Amino acid sequence: MNWLSQSEEPATLRPQRSIGGVTFDVVVEEQHEDTLEITEHPVEHGANISDHAFMKPASVTIRAGVSDGSGSIAGEKAGVSVYEALQTLQKAREPFDIITGKRKYRNMLIETLSVLTDADSENALVVTADCREVIIVKTQTVSVPPRSRHRNAGKTGGTANKGQKQAKRQSILKAGIG
Known part of the structure; x- marks a missing residue:
């Protein structure tokens, strides 16, 4: 039995919505986007062919608000401090x-911050943050066995600069008529 609600169901705590730890009084709208890029290649006859697909970085647009009536640092408006915190996150590029x-x-950056202030929102912050995932790769240094230990050491040798080479047209007769 859950002592908070006096019911048989377990209590669950949902983390508060936030951008890099910056929280809001209200989140008005969230727009999530996950896109699969499908490659296309033209062929001589017929429709383009697709031979590969990959996920593009995730993106999310959040429209949120903070009232200046919210708890704030002494003498500072809550909207101003939240906006400055978001700008700091954006400029840090971390x-x-x-x-x-x-x-x-995870691994998100703020691409665009938009704030509109009018007569109705003078004492509040209504901000739109366009955020995008950054793909981070890890690199490592590995040891390669000496060339003499390769299976075909003669064929897998290093590269050599042989200067520029001009492409040559291949004869239809030489290639064979298909």
């Missing part, structure tokens, strides 16, 4: 995590 209502994103 990947961070984003927590949304649907999922957690």
